[in-house]
Amino acid sequence: MSEVLVIGAAGKTGRAVTRALLARGVVVRAAVRPGSTSTPYAGASVHVVPLDLVSGTGLPVAVAGVDAVYHLAPNVHPDEVGMARRVVEAAAAEGISRFVFHSVLHPDDASMPHHVRKGEAERVVREVLPTATVLRPAAYHQNLVDAALAGCISVPYSLDTPFTNVDLDDVAEVAWRVLTGHGHEGATHQLAGPERLSVREMASVAGEVLGRPVEAVVVPLREWLEGAGAPLPEQARDDLTAMFRSYDREGLVGDPAALRALLGREPHTWREVLMRAASEPVAP
Numbered sequence: 001m002s003e004v005l006v007i008g009a010a011g012k013t014g015r016a017v018t019r020a021l022l023a024r025g026v027v028v029r030a031a032v033r034p035g036s037t038s039t040p041y042a043g044a045s046v047h048v049v050p051l052d053l054v055s056g057t058g059l060p061v062a063v064a065g066v067d068a069v070y071h072l073a074p075n076v077h078p079d080e081v082g083m084a085r086r087v088v089e090a091a092a093a094e095g096i097s098r099f100v101f102h103s104v105l106h107p108d109d110a111s112m113p114h115h116v117r118k119g120e121a122e123r124v125v126r127e128v129l130p131t132a133t134v135l136r137p138a139a140y141h142q143n144l145v146d147a148a149l150a151g152c153i154s155v156p157y158s159l160d161t162p163f164t165n166v167d168l169d170d171v172a173e174v175a176w177r178v179l180t181g182h183g184h185e186g187a188t189h190q191l192a193g194p195e196r197l198s199v200r201e202m203a204s205v206a207g208e209v210l211g212r213p214v215e216a217v218v219v220p221l222r223e224w225l226e227g228a229g230a231p232l233p234e235q236a237r238d239d240l241t242a243m244f245r246s247y248d249r250e251g252l253v254g255d256p257a258a259l260r261a262l263l264g265r266e267p268h269t270w271r272e273v274l275m276r277a278a279s280e281p282v283a284p
């Protein structure tokens with residue numbers, strides 16, 4: 001049975017990827033930041049290892065003996081490129097050729113500094129391990145699910161620009177396919193959802209699914225900066241402000257063809273993701 005190292009395993013993406021791997025019989029080595037209060041997805045086949053991506057402490061032990069590595073960086077981290085280099089070099093030193101880097105849709109978009117860093121990280125990964133696979137997911141549907149269920153989706157950008165958001169569980173299924181299947185060496189896969197929807201349209205669909213009104217509201221950027229953005233480091237606030245401005249101008253849109261082909265079925269829609277979330281028991 002193969003064992004996969006999942007980096008950032010206690011985060012939103014890492015938990016989804018871990019769950020997808022476990023569901024298909026893969027053993028997961030879950031790398032978690034030392035001192036973190038977040039917990040990875042639990043299971044008998046999950047072995048937790050401490051790993052600090054900033055210093056690299058824990059890397060040699062984390063990669064020792066695994067068959068593949070799934071690498072992602074913490075959101076808008078300033079050292080994303082350094083992290084990618086440390087992880088891919090450790091994997092290469094261990095003789096691991098199966099390496100997947102979780103990037104983002106349109107890493108070449110110069111208007112968003114954190115996308116540009118992902119593009120640079122992709123290049124570093126490929127330079128060290130040409131066999132690496134790159135996944136470029138669109139924004140996740142799951143980013144807006146809780147707000148929709150609570151009856152109000154408020155965002156600091158336009159309600160009317162288009163998005164091809166993707167189901168994180170579809171992304172995680174693709175992660176399993178490329179980590180354990182064949183034919184993805186050196187490939188780059190764009191993972192965009194199957195429909196173009198604005199936030200206003202998402203709220204309207206949510207209202208239909210839930211049978212109660214769901215509002216769509218713009219939070220003025222200044223209010224976001226003084227509220228949710230206030231505790232963030234200045235660089236993260238600047239990166240996110242640039243992202244909101246880009247979303248204001250053009251949303252974030254990709255082509256769903258690759259996702260469809262990789263899954264061998266239609267990717268899940270916003271409506272399906274919401275129906276699934278609405279039917280799940282509420283966590284205590």
Ligand SMILES: NC(=O)c1ccc[n+]([C@@H]2O[C@H](COP(=O)([O-])OP(=O)(O)OC[C@H]3O[C@@H](n4cnc5c(N)ncnc54)[C@H](OP(=O)(O)O)[C@@H]3O)[C@@H](O)[C@H]2O)c1
Binds near residue numbers: 038052053102137139
């Ligand atoms: N959200 C989206 O729609 C979307 C779409 C496409 C791509 N992405 C990309 O996906 C990646 C992951 O996003 P996410 O939402 O899953 O992030 P997340 O929930 O914040 O997870 C990141 C994880 O990394 C851990 N971490 C932070 N600093 C670390 C360190 N120094 N050493 C080791 N681990 C550390 C965090 O630990 P703690 O929990 O302890 O802080 C957290 O568990 C990001 O690079 C993002 O750009 C996201």
